[in-house]
Amino acid sequence: MLRTQFIRENREEVVRSLKIRNWTDDQLSLIDQVLSTDDSRKQSQTALDELLAGINSRSKQIGELYKSGKAEEANQLKTEVSEIKEKSQQLTDQMNQAIAHLEELLLQLPNIVHPTVPAGKGEEDNEVYKPCESNLDKPEGVDLAHWDLAEKYDILDMAAGAKIAGSGFPVFKGKGARLQRALISYLLDQVTDQGYLEIIPPLLVNEDTARATGQLPDKEGQMYHATADNLYLIPTAEVPITNLYRDVIVKDEDFPIKMTGYTPCFRREAGSYGADVKGLNRVHQFDKVEIVQITHPDKSYDTLNKMVSMVSGLLENLELPYRILRLCGGDVSFTSALTFDLEVFSLAQQRWLEVSSVSNFETFQTNRLKCRFKDENGKMRLAHSLNGSAFGLARVMAAILENNQSSDGIRIPKVLIPYTRFDIIN
RNA sequence: GGAAGAGUGGCAGAGCUGGUUGAAUGCACCGGUCUUGAAAACCGGCGUGCGUUAACGCGUACCGGGGGUUCGAAUCCCUCCUCUUCCGCCA
Numbered sequence: 001m002l003r004t005q006f007i008r009e010n011r012e013e014v015v016r017s018l019k020i021r022n023w024t025d026d027q028l029s030l031i032d033q034v035l036s037t038d039d040s041r042k043q044s045q046t047a048l049d050e051l052l053a054g055i056n057s058r059s060k061q062i063g064e065l066y067k068s069g070k071a072e073e074a075n076q077l078k079t080e081v082s083e084i085k086e087k088s089q090q091l092t093d094q095m096n097q098a099i100a101h102l103e104e105l106l107l108q109l110p111n112i113v114h115p116t117v118p119a120g121k122g123e124e125d126n127e128v129y130k131p132c133e134s135n136l137d138k139p140e141g142v143d144l145a146h147w148d149l150a151e152k153y154d155i156l157d158m159a160a161g162a163k164i165a166g167s168g169f170p171v172f173k174g175k176g177a178r179l180q181r182a183l184i185s186y187l188l189d190q191v192t193d194q195g196y197l198e199i200i201p202p203l204l205v206n207e208d209t210a211r212a213t214g215q216l217p218d219k220e221g222q223m224y225h226a227t228a229d230n231l232y233l234i235p236t237a238e239v240p241i242t243n244l245y246r247d248v249i250v251k252d253e254d255f256p257i258k259m260t261g262y263t264p265c266f267r268r269e270a271g272s273y274g275a276d277v278k279g280l281n282r283v284h285q286f287d288k289v290e291i292v293q294i295t296h297p298d299k300s301y302d303t304l305n306k307m308v309s310m311v312s313g314l315l316e317n318l319e320l321p322y323r324i325l326r327l328c329g330g331d332v333s334f335t336s337a338l339t340f341d342l343e344v345f346s347l348a349q350q351r352w353l354e355v356s357s358v359s360n361f362e363t364f365q366t367n368r369l370k371c372r373f374k375d376e377n378g379k380m381r382l383a384h385s386l387n388g389s390a391f392g393l394a395r396v397m398a399a400i401l402e403n404n405q406s407s408d409g410i411r412i413p414k415v416l417i418p419y420t421r422f423d424i425i426n
Numbered sequence: 427g428g429a430a431g432a433g434u435g436g437c438a439g440a441g442c443u444g445g446u447u448g449a450a451u452g453c454a455c456c457g458g459u460c461u462u463g464a465a466a467a468c469c470g471g472c473g474u475g476c477g478u479u480a481a482c483g484c485g486u487a488c489c490g491g492g493g494g495u496u497c498g499a500a501u502c503c504c505u506c507c508u509c510u511u512c513c514g515c516c517a
Contacts, residue, residue: 048486049477063445063497077497082497
């Protein structure tokens with residue numbers, strides 16, 4: 001969420017950013033609504049504070065008058081106070097209304113995009129930041145999509161998942177399950193070697209938590225909701241892990257805060273359909289290793305680059321052809337200022353699969369989280385937060401299976417063999 | 427699930443028979459004196475949000491969350507949450 005003060009002081013910047021996000025002039029009027037609502041909020045508060053000051057000073061006097069036995073004068077003041085109180089009640093209501101309305105408006109404003117975010121309407125306009133260097137032609141013998149390979153080698157059973165839960169809940173079996181576990185262990189080992197602290201968080205979170213990272217209220221329909229206890233199943237480890245720093249004042253020397261965690265992720269994916277959702281391409285439950293950083297504002301873009309190159313390195317180690325996209329204004333998420341997507345090429349499907357999305361949220365999340373630090377002048381400032389996946393494993397799995405198939409079976413990438421303890425699925 | 431107790435500033439810990447208590451005291455932290463330096467000692471400072479101001483400052487709100495009683499609440503009442511201990515149940 002943006003701060004009103006920021007919008008007030010950087011109006012041009014906000015407009016520029018919203019235009020990159022393809023906002024129409026009509027929609028831009030939201031900015032003025034925000035500012036005028038904030039004005040009336042301030043007015044109410046100034047008036048209210050004055051009344052409250054009157055009540056406070058009279059109350060003090062009343063106490064003193066009673067002590068010195070002047071009950072009559074005290075009673076006089078009491079009636080004055082009750083009159084003031086009526087007015088103050090009105091103003092309080094007014095102010096609270098303004099605050100609620102302001103909040104509602106602010107929730108509609110997306111993050112400011114970074115100057116390097118290209119204009120564009122959607123996916124097709126994303127900038128290829130780092131193209132893929134490998135040959136992407138379909139090689140001889142790479143014919144089967146992962147759902148066919150799954151059946152052939154009996155390592156993944158979507159139908160079984162559909163029976164016991166519903167469609168989009170994969171069941172991994174045998175070497176498939178083991179490969180999945182190998183990926184988790186390998187990635188966690190690599191990432192923790194880079195100084196990330198490993199976290200195993202709760203998989204269900206409360207409302208406050210979901211709100212702080214922005215899943216509520218905007219994405220309520222995307223989360224599974226356990227209504228009996230009012231808990232939400234996490235759509236990503238980003239939610240519980242980032243919330244570890246909700247309402248925390250970070251010490252300068254604690255930067256950068258680097259955390260990682262493996263969790264299953266649960267997404268309702270309401271409204272998805274078609275070829276996109278086949279096999280592991282889009283599922284309701286998938287495993288993911290997430291990386292999160294909370295940094296000093298001056299360092300966050302440097303950090304973003306480091307995160308992207310670390311994640312790229314992991315794809316290289318897994319011997320997967322990939323490219324990096326810089327998301328355009330039409331595709332960058334509501335909360336992000338700058339996002340790089342890493343896509344892996346599935347040779348059998350002949351299509352790109354997004355396996356990681358690395359973003360800098362600047363202060364957009366930390367504002368809601370109230371995650372701050374004291375700068376060198378002793379001033380409270382919001383920290384920057386970033387996160388990325390390393391990786392969404394369902395799709396990495398899909399690509400490994402497809403790209404490494406041959407008549408002999410599916411070859412396991414070298415770095416994973418110590419974890420799988422087999423080198424081929426056949 | 428049942429019973430009892432507790433939740434106060436970075437931490438520890440008073441206040442809780444309602445009225446200079448935004449909150450004692452100690453520790454930690456920052457600045458200074460002293461010292462060759464450090465430690466100790468001494469002096470001073472040390473919460474956050476919002477409003478207002480050119481600024482110093484002033485006002486206001488906050489003692490787990492929400493609501494209530496009262497002229498006035500950290501202090502009384504209601505409710506929710508969390509923690510501790512005891513009992514029950516259980517992987």
